[in-house]
Amino acid sequence: MANFSLTEEQSAQLHDVADRVGTPFYFYDANALRQRVADLKSHLPDVDFFYSLKANPNMSVVSTLVGAGTGAEVSSRLELETALEAGAVPARLLMVGPGKSETDLERAVQLGIKAIVVESLDELDQIDRIAAVKGRVQSVALRINPDFQVHGARLAMSGRATQFGIDQSAMLNAVDRAESLPHLRLAGLHIYMGTRILQTKTLYENTRQILNLAHVLIGKLAEPLDFVDVGGGFGVPYFEDEAALDLANVGDALRPLIKSFLDKNLKTRVAIELGRYMVAEAGLFVTKVAQVKMSKNEQFAVCDGGSNLHTAAAGQGFIRRNFPFTLLPATPRALGELGICTMTGPLCTPMDVILSAVDVVDPVAGDLVCIHQSGAYGPSASPVNFLGFGGPAEVMADGDQLTVAQAAPAWQDRLAAQRPKPVRPAKLPNDAPLPEPFNHEVLHRITPLKGLFEKVGTALENDPEAWTTLWDDTTVRALTTIGVPDSHNGFSLAETDLGISDCSHALHVAVIERLAQFDPSCILALPGPSLSGGAVLAAGSDDQIDRFFNAYRSGPQGTFFAVTEPEVGSDASKGTTIVTTNSDGRMVLNGTKMLVGGVARAKIGLVFAQMENTGAAVLVMLSPQDHSDCLTITRLPASGLAGADLCHVEMRDVPITPDMLIGARTPGATTLRDGFMAINGVFERNRPVVAALALGNAAGMLDRLEMAGHATAFAGMRRRYASLLGRLALVLEDQARGRPRSHRISEIKHQAIAFSDDLVRRIPLQAATTMFTDPRLRRKMRDAKAFEYMEGTSNIHLLNAFRSFASEVPA
Ligand SMILES: Cc1ncc(COP(=O)(O)O)c(C=O)c1O
Structure with a gap:
């Protein structure tokens, strides 16, 4: 059998963990886990490997193995959700x-x-x-x-x-x-x-x-x-x-x-x-000697963890034989003679023996006993609650990095869970049937994007370019370019596994709602045609359409739409951005825009302005790179919906040629006004998207709350969510029939945001601990605050209030 000694360095590391985390604990080596998967794949390249979580369901272990390329085999809800959260x-x-x-x-x-x-x-x-x-x-x-x-x-x-x-x-x-x-x-x-x-x-x-x-x-x-x-x-x-x-x-x-x-x-x-083969050898169990004593001429070392945490080593389940072990002396000392000692745990049963009559030199209180081959069937297969000792800490080493992969549960929490609460007959509506199009098959097919969206959503907090990871995914690319005319779209839905080749507006809204459950910030960060694309299609000439959409034949293209101004908010009619004609007959654009999403990384977009001579409204199509010397683009500080990448834009004498002006040349339109009516229609169609983002983000919060055991407390909110989706479905149905009802569109948007705010307000009251322990939930709560800026309001005060609020809400 192999030699199971530890190097000095490893022993020192285990002492260090014992000091910092406390004993007893399990210790896992991420590199050993990865190496095992790599070895399996290299010797059996034609096999699909699945990791059986029963051997060790610790999330860090699972995510290391999944990250190394295994699938997962699960047997319970917790194992299933662990595997998903670990990235499977x-x-x-x-x-x-x-x-x-x-x-x-x-x-x-x-x-x-x-x-x-x-x-x-x-x-x-x-x-x-x-x-x-x-x-x-x-x-x-x-x-x-x-x-x-x-x-x-x-x-x-x-x-x-x-x-x-x-x-x-x-x-x-x-x-x-x-x-x-x-x-x-x-x-x-x-x-x-x-x-x-x-x-x-x-x-x-x-x-x-x-x-x-x-x-x-x-x-x-x-x-x-x-x-x-x-x-x-x-x-x-x-x-x-x-x-x-x-x-x-x-x-x-x-x-x-x-x-x-x-x-x-x-x-x-x-x-x-x-199970076992993937994890056993990557794990150690470490327990500390609490007492050493003699009983009728036999020596016993009683440790702080035994069969309650490591049943397998105690031979319960197999025959009682000793696992390989190493004794790590608490302090360097002169070692005496080899003696025989039985190492036990703290339980009230003589069966609680983890090493029976082993040869060992003088154990003393404070020494660590390290049991090898312990990564499989450890805490999750042991009676950890016997005598109330509770589960052990689990620590993972990944190279130099040490993480607590499972904190030992506090007795206070275990006590709290036992304080009697009335049993409520709760029919939980999480799986209640949802209305069309929110029950569409495609929505289930995009579920695998959840992990990716969550990961990128976090990255976007610090890196506005993190969206490129999303763009690497074929499905995300095709979803991003919905709205690009087929003639210009190099990323067709038909080439994905979604089973659709085109996407109705209603289904598009449902897709956005679902993706917002994963992460709304990602949706805003994606380089799609967005509102400006719709406006160009509605009111642009063929040339302008070609120029706007050309890049989507082969790659991503960030776009922007600049309406809001510091003095007048988003009331476009009062804007002061202006196109003037110089004495030499050349046109220039001047003005300031604020809260413009994504302009810092956009290739093309529209600026809402007025012609000085006629007072007529006009949309100017700009490629920021072409005018960098006339534009100052400043990213605004905001902590919610980081993916929106809100910016401030100053335009100074940007040279304008007639082919940059959109609005007058709508096919069939005789006046500029007709063009703008068409654009207004585009806005109305897009307005429900804000409701979808807010509802999706709220559903994401509900998911996290339900996962943390608050399903009953938030069952009413889940019902309200389902009923709001029903209303949104009706609005979409009206639109699909060509009979949109503007007040209903506005109503559902306000209701969705009010609902989302209400949910955020309840969380600290009803699930404070989860709020503190779940950073993802906190981020969603923060993102929820940011929907306010999408209100399309002309109230400058509201916009400014949002901006200062969002930048003050702690991460
Ligand atoms: C159905 C099934 N799959 C996988 C495993 C994992 O086995 P092992 O840890 O030996 O790989 C078990 C163990 O009981 C099992 O019952």
């Missing part, structure tokens, strides 16, 4: 387990995960029913308990009578049933034979038998399977007589088997789900 996309999630709850299944269907692994015939019916209600088709995999057995696993899960999966004898029945149910799609086969396998030949036998069965089964199916999950069960050595798996050897044995299967089944992938 639904398309790489499997849900496995013999007793999934109805609500967990609903959530999985809502997300449209890669597959729910079905463990009984009844569960097939249950998922079909749930998917029918949601108007979805859910992919499922059948977990089969085969007739064969594989010998060599320390714990066999299949091949005998168990609660897992569907017997092989009933497999064809299950296939018929799955294929006949309209809301299910049979996507995979799953067989999990057992765990802690340490022999290549056992893994070979396991994989061979499963792939054989899969091949026969696929031959009988209407459609080929997407994947066969052959389980895994790769073990790590814990005891002296155990040797580590030789991964090169495993790769050499499995690769030909897998290749031959893939060659015969071109549409099917092979998946392996591993």
Whole structure:
């Protein structure tokens, strides 16, 4: 067996963590986790790996593994949400387990995960029913308990009578049933034979038998399977007589088997789900000696954590044998003779032994005992609450960086959770059916963008260029260029996985609402055509349209729309930005605009101005780079909706040519006024977008509150949200019928913002702790304040009030 000693440096680091975080704790090494995934992929390149969260559901561990390229296998709501928050996309999630709850299944269907692994015939019916209600088709995999057995696993899960999966004898029945149910799609086969396998030949036998069965089964199916999950069960050595798996050897044995299967089944992938093997060796458990004493001639060292935190090391579940360990003396001291000592935890049972009669030199109180091979089935598989000690801290080292990956829960919080509260019969409306278009299939398909939006939303706080990460995503690109005429659009929706080739205005608003749930700031940062695009299309000449949209054939193009002025707000009719004609007959533009979104990085946009000679309103199309010497663009300080990138613009004698003026040449329009009526229509169409942004951001806050256990307290707000979406849907329906009702448009915008404000007001009253502990929630609360500036109001006071308020709200 390998040598498990620690270097001086590692020992010092563990002492340091003990001093700073307290004992007992678990310690994970991020680089070791990444290395494990890299090794697996290099030896088994044709396999899709899934990390089984059951082995260690710590979010930092999961996000390291997901970041290294694994999918995730989950069994509960917490595991599911952990995987999502750690960055796993639904398309790489499997849900496995013999007793999934109805609500967990609903959530999985809502997300449209890669597959729910079905463990009984009844569960097939249950998922079909749930998917029918949601108007979805859910992919499922059948977990089969085969007739064969594989010998060599320390714990066999299949091949005998168990609660897992569907017997092989009933497999064809299950296939018929799955294929006949309209809301299910049979996507995979799953067989999990057992765990802690340490022999290549056992893994070979396991994989061979499963792939054989899969091949026969696929031959009988209407459609080929997407994947066969052959389980895994790769073990790590814990005891002296155990040797580590030789991964090169495993790769050499499995690769030909897998290749031959893939060659015969071109549409099917092979998946392996591993828990222990991915994490065990990257984790240590560290506990401190509290007392050393003799009892009837035997020495005992009682530690502050034992089987309550590390059941596996205490042999509960396996046979009672010692895990590898290292004693880290509290202070350097002359060491005496090797003696025999039993290390125990603090529990009231003689079973609480983590190291039984080990050879060790003189342990004293304050020494650290470090148990190796401890990254898997640690705290989450241990009775952490026995005697009230509570869970341990978990610490992750990533290179030089140390983070507390799980704080040990405070006794105060655990006590608070037990103070009696009345049981309320709460029917939570989170999953209540939503009206068209807010229930559109596309909205589920964009769910995988959530992690990306959250990440970029945070980055935008400090870096206005962070939007480029969004633009790297094909789906985001196509969504950004909705509104660009097909003739100029190089990023068609048809090239995405969204299943649509064009997008109605109503659906576009629903998409924005959904994306705002993830992060509204990102939407404002995206370089789309926005309002000015609509205005150019409504009132520009063919040449102007071509000039405005040309860049979208091949890349992003930031745009801006400058209306608001310091003295008059956004009441365009009172603007003082002016186009004058010099004595030599040349036109120049002068004026000041404020709260102009994105102009600092825009390639083109419109400035609302007046012609000095006629007093007529006009839109001037400008490319800021072409006039940099006549423009001063200053970014405004604002802490909400950073992606809006609000700026102040001063224009001094910007030379204007007639082809930059928009408004007079609308096809069919005889006067400038006709052009502006068309532009006004564009504004009216876009106004519901503000409501969508505010509602989406509010729904994002509700999601976070519900995740933190406040679903009941905020159930009323969730209902109000659903009813406001209903009203917004009616406004969109009017618009789609060509009969927009302006007052309703205005009403829903105000209602949405009032609702969002109300929610923000309630959070500190009803969920203060969550507000303090959830930075994402706080950011959404801050963003909510910023919708005020989108009010389109002419009230300069309101605008200024917003600006000073937003810059004072703490991050
Ligand atoms: C269905 C299933 N998948 C995956 C695992 C993870 O096993 P291991 O940690 O041995 O890789 C288990 C363990 O019980 C399991 O039951």
